[in-house]
Amino acid sequence: MxxxxxxxxxxxxxxxxxxxxxxxxxxxxxxxxxxxLNPDSILDFGCGKSILIERIKTEKDISRYRYDPAIAxxxxxxxxxxxxxxxxxxxxxxxENDLENVxxxxxxxxxxxxxxxxxxxxxxxxxDGSNAHCTIHPxxxxxxxxxxxxxxIEKIAFSNQKNALFVTxxxxxxxxxxxxxxxxxxxxxxxxxxxxxxVRRWRHYIRDNxxxxx
Numbered sequence: 142m143x144x145x146x147x148x149x150x151x152x153x154x155x156x157x158x159x160x161x162x163x164x165x166x167x168x169x170x171x172x173x174x175x176x177x178l179n180p181d182s183i184l185d186f187g188c189g190k191s192i193l194i195e196r197i198k199t200e201k202d203i204s205r206y207r208y209d210p211a212i213a214x215x216x217x218x219x220x221x222x223x224x225x226x227x228x229x230x231x232x233x234x235x236x237e238n239d240l241e242n243v244x245x246x247x248x249x250x251x252x253x254x255x256x257x258x259x260x261x262x263x264x265x266x267x268x269d270g271s272n273a274h275c276t277i278h279p280x281x282x283x284x285x286x287x288x289x290x291x292x293x294i295e296k297i298a299f300s301n302q303k304n305a306l307f308v309t310x311x312x313x314x315x316x317x318x319x320x321x322x323x324x325x326x327x328x329x330x331x332x333x334x335x336x337x338x339x340v341r342r343w344r345h346y347i348r349d350n351x352x353x354x355x
Contacts, residue, residue, distance in 0.1 A: 142210060142239050146275075149267040150211035150234070154190065160265060161189025161209070164229040167257055168196055170299075171227060173316040174255050174308060175199065180224025184208060186247060187231030188215060194227070218250070225253045232258045232283070233274040240276065244290045252291060256307040258283055280305035 153160055164185075175183065175197055182204035185194040189212065194205050206223065209215045226247055235243050247254060260280065263273035280296060283305045287294045297306035298315060 142235060142243065146236060147210045149269060152268045153265065153273070154211055156268070157265070158190075161212075162191050164189065164191040164193045164257075165196065167229055168193060170257075170306075170316050171229070171255065172197055174312065175225065177312045177314065178225055178253055178310060180253065182206070182220070182223040183225050183227060184218075184220060184223045184250060185227045185229070186250075187228060187234070188212070191229075193229065218246075221250065223251050225255070226251045227255050229255075229257045230259055232256065233260070233263075233276050235276055237276045240286060244286065248290045252309060254291070254307075254309045256283070256287070256305070256309075258305040258307075259303070260301075260305055261303055283307070 171193065176199075179200075180203065181201075183194060183197070184206040185191070186208050188194065188207040188209045194207060197205075204220075204223070206219045207215045208218045228247065232240070232243075258280075259274060260277060260283075261274070262277060265273040267273055279302060284294060284296060284307065287307060287309070291309040293309055293311060295308050295312070297308065299306055
């Protein structure tokens with residue numbers, strides 16, 4: 142990824158203390174697929190400031206690693222191989238001409254990946270005024286890109302025009318969210334509540350942290 146883009150994300154992380162924390166909203170789904178695969182080690186590739194990897198519960202002790210080129214303490218990939226890579230809300234931030242190299246890099250670390258990708262513009266703008274999601278495509282497009290690098294790719298049922306979700310191994314059982322009707326009601330009420338919040342940045346922060354499985 143070009144240093145120019147990395148520097149923009151470094152600035153954004155400094156400007157907004159909440160930026161890079163929203164992957165925690167996927168915890169229940171991520172937890173399920175980690176339990177399904179039962180890896181000995183995990184790398185959160187593009188972790189931002191998220192505490193996701195710390196909140197994951199496992200039956201055994203596993204090695205947990207973090208990488209994000211825009212966060213000083215995680216700026217270097219700390220391991221050459223892991224049992225599983227998490228790639229949560231990352232690929233849409235990668236310029237399209239860099240995707241090939243990034244996917245090759247991820248594939249060299251593991252062939253077991255959970256990809257979750259936003260397929261819509263971000264609420265956040267980079268310091269140069271451009272949208273933080275620079276590569277926006279539907280799930281079908283992303284599936285074709287992954288097929289170039291992985292022997293197996295499966296789209297998770299929750300993929301839609303807002304989010305694309307994929308795994309690169311044959312799972313034993315897929316995730317089913319609990320209390321779906323209640324989630325939808327809560328989602329609707331939060332959207333209504335956001336209409337009355339005068340500060341645009343806080344409206345976007347609340348919406349970014351809403352349950353994505355509604």
